[in-house]
Amino acid sequence: MKKFIILVTIIIAAFIKSNAQAAWIEPGPTTDVTSVCRIYVDLSKITNTSLDGLTGPFYMWTWNPRELPANDPNVNGTGTQPWKNSNDNLKLTPDPSKGPKVYYYEMIPTDFYGVNKGDVYSKGISLLVKPKDGGGYGAPDLKSEDLNIKVNAPIERDTIYTLPKCAYTDEILTIMYNNPVERNTGMSNLGAEDCYLYIKVTLSDATTVEKASFFDVGTVPALKMTKITEGLFSGQFKLTMIPREFLAIPNGKTIVSAQFIVRRKDFNGGPDRSAGNNDLKYFECK
Amino acid sequence: MKRIFKFTALILATTIIVVSCRPKKFSDIGDVSSKTKGIQDNWILSHAYVVDEAFATPDKLDITDFYKTKTLPTLKFTETGFTALTTGTVKNYFGTGTGTWSFDNTDFPKSLYINYSDNSKDTFLLGSTIRTTDLVLKLKKTFYYTKGTAKKIAYSYIWEFTRQN
Numbered sequence: 001m002k003k004f005i006i007l008v009t010i011i012i013a014a015f016i017k018s019n020a021q022a023a024w025i026e027p028g029p030t031t032d033v034t035s036v037c038r039i040y041v042d043l044s045k046i047t048n049t050s051l052d053g054l055t056g057p058f059y060m061w062t063w064n065p066r067e068l069p070a071n072d073p074n075v076n077g078t079g080t081q082p083w084k085n086s087n088d089n090l091k092l093t094p095d096p097s098k099g100p101k102v103y104y105y106e107m108i109p110t111d112f113y114g115v116n117k118g119d120v121y122s123k124g125i126s127l128l129v130k131p132k133d134g135g136g137y138g139a140p141d142l143k144s145e146d147l148n149i150k151v152n153a154p155i156e157r158d159t160i161y162t163l164p165k166c167a168y169t170d171e172i173l174t175i176m177y178n179n180p181v182e183r184n185t186g187m188s189n190l191g192a193e194d195c196y197l198y199i200k201v202t203l204s205d206a207t208t209v210e211k212a213s214f215f216d217v218g219t220v221p222a223l224k225m226t227k228i229t230e231g232l233f234s235g236q237f238k239l240t241m242i243p244r245e246f247l248a249i250p251n252g253k254t255i256v257s258a259q260f261i262v263r264r265k266d267f268n269g270g271p272d273r274s275a276g277n278n279d280l281k282y283f284e285c286k
Numbered sequence: 287m288k289r290i291f292k293f294t295a296l297i298l299a300t301t302i303i304v305v306s307c308r309p310k311k312f313s314d315i316g317d318v319s320s321k322t323k324g325i326q327d328n329w330i331l332s333h334a335y336v337v338d339e340a341f342a343t344p345d346k347l348d349i350t351d352f353y354k355t356k357t358l359p360t361l362k363f364t365e366t367g368f369t370a371l372t373t374g375t376v377k378n379y380f381g382t383g384t385g386t387w388s389f390d391n392t393d394f395p396k397s398l399y400i401n402y403s404d405n406s407k408d409t410f411l412l413g414s415t416i417r418t419t420d421l422v423l424k425l426k427k428t429f430y431y432t433k434g435t436a437k438k439i440a441y442s443y444i445w446e447f448t449r450q451n
Contacts, residue, residue: 034438116339116439163347164338164441166431172336172377172443174347232345240352242377285431285440 022046023147025125030154033109033120039149041092041129043101046144054131054142056094059086060105061134061143064126065119074112077134086132103129109151117153125149159183160260160278166285169244169254175199177225177237177262177274186271190264192227195237198261199223201283203253211247218265222246225262237262255283319417321395322365325387329361329423329447337442339428346444352376361423361447363387368400379427379443381406398425413444423447 022045025031026038039060043051051058061076068075079085092103109120130143159182163174175197179190196217200210212220225237243255262274334353335346353359357374368387370380381402389395395416400408413424428442 163345164336165340166338166429166440172349172352174336174349174352176347226351231348233347238347240349285433285438 022144023127023149025149025151028152030152032154033117033151036106036108038104038106039125039127040095040098040102040104041127041144041147042099043103043129043144044099046129046147048143048145050135050140050142051129051131051144056092056103057132058092058103058129059132060090060092060127061086061130062090062125062127064148065109065115065123066113068113072114081137083130083134083136086130086134092129120151121153124151158278159274159276160262163238167243167255167258167283168285169249169283170242172240172242174238174240175225175260176233178235179237179262180235183275184271184273187262187264187274190227190237192229193224194264195225195227196220196223196263196265197225197239198263199247199258201243201247201249201255201258203249204256205253207253209247209249214261214263215267217263218267224265257283319419321389321416322392324416324418324420325363325398325423326365327363328450329363330450331358331360331445332422332448333444333446335444337444339439339441359445360450379445381408413446421449423449 021042023039023041026040031037041060043058063076074089075082075087076090077083077086090105092105095102095104109115109125110117113120126146126148128144128146130141133142135142157176157178159178161176161178163176167173177195177197179187179195182188182190198210198212198214198217200208202208211217211223217223223239225239228234228236228238243249244251249255257279260278264272267273331353333348333350336349337346353376356376359375359378359380360371361380362369362371366386366388368385370378370383372378372380372383381400382404383402385400385402387401388399390397390399395412398410398412400410402408408427410425410427413426414420414422416423424444424446426442426444429440430437431440432438
């Protein structure tokens with residue numbers, strides 16, 4: 001009985017391993033799905049045997065994060081029996097450098113599926129591989145099993161970040177301070193009344209503006225950040241503003257970059273400020 | 287006599303049980319509630335959110351407190367007319383503040399179109415249905431930016447207005 005259990009465990013583990021390697025996305029392990037990516041499939045790792053002996057060409061048939069409608073140029077199949085007539089746009093390309101039965105499809109996932117990147121990260125990419133004529137209609141189906149690829153989002157936010165990331169001089173902007181992930185242990189578990197923001201911006205004419213000098217920040221109520229006590233951002237601090245108004249930026253000039261430092265109300269040295277200088281250079285979304 | 291009484295009582299009880307168990311007939315639910323009438327009122331901002339569409343998982347941040355530092359914007363919809371009072375608010379997102387309005391679909395609207403007095407146009411997504419009984423009008427507006435030749439989604443605002451009686 002013990003041997004039987006071990007054998008079953010090994011078989012299950014082997015199945016999971018082989019299935020996990022049958023399809024993947026590159027670049028990885030994190031992927032910017034708004035850029036060019038490759039969906040890879042290794043047909044030597046799939047478990048369905050109906051494609052055994054076939055040499056291609058092979059086609060992708062995909063439905064997640066979104067199944068494309070009949071009028072889309074990248075719809076899975078065309079005609080009255082789409083399963084028997086895969087779309088030539090979805091033909092896979094062999095990549096012998098990765099293996100004799102490895103194929104890929106190149107796409108920008110958000111463009112290909114017509115979704116936002118949150119959909120790709122939350123739903124992943126689901127596909128199967130088939131020849132142009134996938135059989136069926138009374139004949140056996142020719143296809144791989146369903147292959148599900150989990151797509152990991154890049155870690156995009158620093159300890160101090162702007163929300164939205166796309167920041168404009170004349171738009172509402174919130175500076176966020178993610179205190180729970182602060183690297184400087186002296187700033188851990190910052191109290192609700194103890195969080196102040198130093199902000200210095202460089203303008204389009206190369207001049208700089210700051211609301212207060214770093215050492216005066218703790219005496220300026222407008223620079224006090226508000227602690228968020230519930231929801232998705234719980235434990236973080238925020239300060240919302242329209243930068244031009246908040247920093248009295250003259251008309252005709254815009255912010256090119258900004259530096260943010262968070263500190264305690266009373267500053268007595270390094271442990272009382274956030275780590276790093278947190279330069280943000282993506283004002284005006286360029 | 288006693289048996290007749292018992293028999294009658296049994297019949298009566300059975301009848302009551304059977305009748306009470308009969309399914310009620312569905313009554314007509316009536317006409318579709320008018321959304322064009324539902325929106326015709328005065329509205330004042332009660333909640334505001336920013337959604338960072340550029341991130342992998344768009345996060346919604348409540349920025350109502352910021353709006354409350356100044357005058358809250360109000361909207362007024364008449365049969366075809368639109369007025370937004372945004373003087374003194376943190377920022378105006380409603381063009382010239384006057385114009386006409388329409389829905390993409392009068393029975394099941396998803397978008398609200400505004401034609402401002404200077405002939406500029408705006409589109410807001412409706413965040414929920416807006417019948418005469420609904421007390422909250424949810425509007426969403428998404429902003430984009432251009433990177434190279436590509437149009438990229440940036441962020442959205444969601445405004446919730448409360449009906450003013």
